[in-house]
Amino acid sequence: MSSNQNNKVRVAIAGIGNCASSLVQGVTHYRDATDEVSGLMHHTIGGYHISDIEFVAAFDVAAAKVGEDLAVAINAGENNTVIFSEVEPTGVKVQRGPTLDGIGKYLGEIVELSVAEPVDVAQVLRDTQADVLINLLPVGSQKAVEFYAEQALAAGTGFVNCIPVFIAGRPEWRARFEEAGLPIIGDDIKSQVGATILHRRIAQLFRDRGVKILRTSQLNVGGNSDFRNMLERERLESKKISKTNAVTSVLPYEIPAKDVYVGPSDFVPWLEDRKWAHIRVEGEAFGGVPLMMEIKLEVVDSPNSAGITIDAVRMCKVAMDRGIGGALEWSSAYLMKSPPWQHDDDYARDQLEAFLAGGPAGRDAVDRLNEGTRRKDGGLEAGTALVVEQQVPATV
Template sequence: ILRETETDVLVSYLPVGAEEATKWYVEQALTAGCAFVNCIPVFIGREPYWRKRFAQAGLPIIGDDIKSQVGATIVHRMLARLFQERGVRLERTSQLNVGGNMDFYNMLERERLESKKISKTNAVTSMLDHELDPSDIHVGPSDYVPWLSDRKFCHIRMEGRTFGDVPLNLELKLEVWDSPNSAGVVIDAIRCCKLAMDRGLSGALIAPSAYFMKAPPVQYKDDKAHRMVEKFIADLMRMDPDTARKVLNNEITAEQAVQIFERLDPETARGVIKAGIFNVEGLTPIRGAAKVAREFGVDYGKFTEEENTYLRGLMFLFYAWTRQNTPNWFRYITRNPGGFLAKFLAPWFAVVLWNNTIDEELEQSLPPWKRDQLHLITGYKDEDGKDIIIYFRGAPFVDALE
């Protein structure tokens, strides 16, 4: 069914405690090539085994255990952090929840609640800089009340001590409609999953999981998690899919990838993506960029300001790529004599295949760049596995590196 319907993202709202069923659906998602959003407290996204499986399959996952828009967990977390930041030492706390939907009815089977209690408890205690004795914290579902229907009542009590060892107690009652309270959050999780999938990211998505889920792979305070997920979205929206894949493969950092596009005006940036700078007809990033840049001519001194800006953006990618492939060009420099290929390649892209010797005649034949400027060497392997280096010269590239 998943393949027939061309499903992109599979969302799990299985009953709490459905361990085996969840794992079965996870396997189906992996087989069908679907991203996965795990909204229940069965630990998938936070487990290294499943994270590795999704990474190997090239699929993203967000998990585990969805937070409501304004629910018991997020309110309890905020209050715990408020105590923490205002110097109130939390000594005891409880969170009691009653509801009337099938989720609460299902949780009458107490053996299903182990992972749920772990998820909700850790979500609160992760806000504190001190440990609470297990007997001093109780967080979890309490009872099923049929007439509440989809409503949920939450009662939170917190006991602590303020300045002068003076006791401070807080009680709060929250009433929500349970299902729609999580629907808006899961929609955002689906959007993040699809965005990541379109850009080739895979494995656990740390920032969205931290913000949307109670039991993510890594816990962050909510304000930081919010900033992280906003940056996650903004960064991916600026990247074309191939750049995003390079970020994932540690070929370039997200910051470097964003810099590429921040240095370009919007129209030029769109042109970069449209031209397929990062993957022209299956070529490597370097050769793909060379093919497109070749259309501008040979002499960088004749470029317009916009074209030089375009090239500076490319230079960030070249520089980052070089840092990941240093052994390639270093081996070429130390093992290969001569610069004869440079004479063949220089006319079509002001690029010189170089080594540790300088061909004076060749240098004089090149365009009159500022030869006292810093140059860049990068490289790649050709189809036969041979190491090739590329030597970039010219002020536009120097400006980019600065």
């Protein structure tokens, strides 16, 4: 485990794409943030201000990024997100990680791989005393994500898994992080106000108001390298599972698979890092009368993600400070699409805030919200089925 005791959150990043760019810019942009500033859920978490986040290591495979200062690499290669903050040189050079399955067919057409030899990632994490490793690799990078999870375990580093390769959602991985006394938050980051969290809220609204959802769809298009990568449909299976479960898990009934579609639909290059989401929900209201809702959401994709990641890394560090290992239930439930255990967002937020306030999320929060609140096991070891259980208070 990291020996860092200087009140900083020392962060390593795997994958220096658009999301990493927005995160690094955000730490600069919000270094003097106060309660009144817009765009943040928390300016301070467990005593850690955004200015306490330090980037100490970075890994990528692209020739345009490897060997460059992190401040340069975040705007290099195929990165095309907005530049909202000028980042000064960090002194952190991007190092060559292993490629494995991190570059798919369509990314391989545009990304020139670095000829440098891959570094010993675990040793770099030890040498830099990294507290938290963030996984921001491309969707579908199963072997590469598992590799970086192994390196976090070997180096004694917390792990934040921002993509839909299921690590926190697998009991064997959770057990290993718990045994090592290392926290993990995952899987698949929710955006600050993104298509999936919006779709999920609509589903909750229909549920709470007694309208039965008959059919629903969410079609996302974008122009960044993430959407280019997802043209390779073989890399999409976990992404579609993650986004679909995030929506359907809030319902007390099943919707036939043919009546649900939630996922990426196409790549439109001129959109660059903008994403358009088209959501349609069809339901049956009072008297069996049909009710339909359509919404279009347009966002800049990567800053929308970074607004959540900037909290996740600090929550991971708070857990490390408190000696808590394993999957962080409430952080994962509130910040991730496919957490180990699905909870309603308001409930997860209340439990998380109770934990961040300095104590376990337990009796008080449960009593306020009634102990019978549903809990759904979001672990995907048994396919996509979700098991309804009685709500049990937890400490994280």
